[in-house]
Amino acid sequence: MSAACRLVTRALALRALVAGVLLQPVVAHAARAPDIVKKSFVFSGPAAETLARLLQLSPDRDATVHLELSQAAEHRALPERDAALRDERGTLGSNLGERISDHVRVTATWKPRARLLRLDGYVADLSTAHPRPEGPACWLSSPNFAESEIDRLPGWKALFLALRPLPAQAGQGVVAEQRHLEEPLGDGRRVVLTLVRMNLWDDHSRPVQRSQVSIGFGPEAGKCE
DSSP: OOHHHHHHHHHHHHHHHHHTSOOSOOOTTTOBOOEEEEEEEEEEHHHHHHHHHHTTOOTTSOEEEEEEEEHHHHHHHOGGGHHHHBOTTSOBOTTTTTSEEEEEEEEEEEETTTTEEEEEEEEEEGGGSBSOOSSOSEEEEOOOBOGGGGGGOHHHHHHHHHHTTSOOEEOOTTEEEEEEEEEEEETTEEEEEEEEEEEEEOTTSOEEEEEEEEEEEEESSSOOO
């Protein structure tokens, strides 16, 4: 396997951990999933316009979009929610990555006349992951979804529809295939949109295919700020 393939696979594995694809404890010396932290970001000028366009927002109308996060992300972001997310046996369900959280999300607010775009909510800070995967420092991911049920994720639907026609690249492991789109944001920052299709198993150990949309943004090195 080439070094580039190893970096892509490692990054996808860590994103899968964030989204709840893998809920088993992580061995410390092998990998550490990134922390999910509450942050606010303000983009202005060309960077704001680039993000708004990639998020499928109108260039001349104010917009507010709520991007849903999973209960797996909620569990990582809010440790105090641990007991509430466990079942009657005290275990975490394997499908937390598909369930939509009522407690964490990311809100995008677009003001085209002011050329300002603001993101508020919970994101993964890749600088806290081990090993640190390649890519922008800040990430957020949709819950896992069956593509026929994308309507249950209205915040992510436009991004999914924009990414779906792009050429697919073969994945590895649970990732069957992936699509991505990226653009520079200036000052050493960039934005990356990805759509991955994964071969997983449901609560009854039956094979299922699920998809996930992710947004990465910010610098290549350093903290998610």
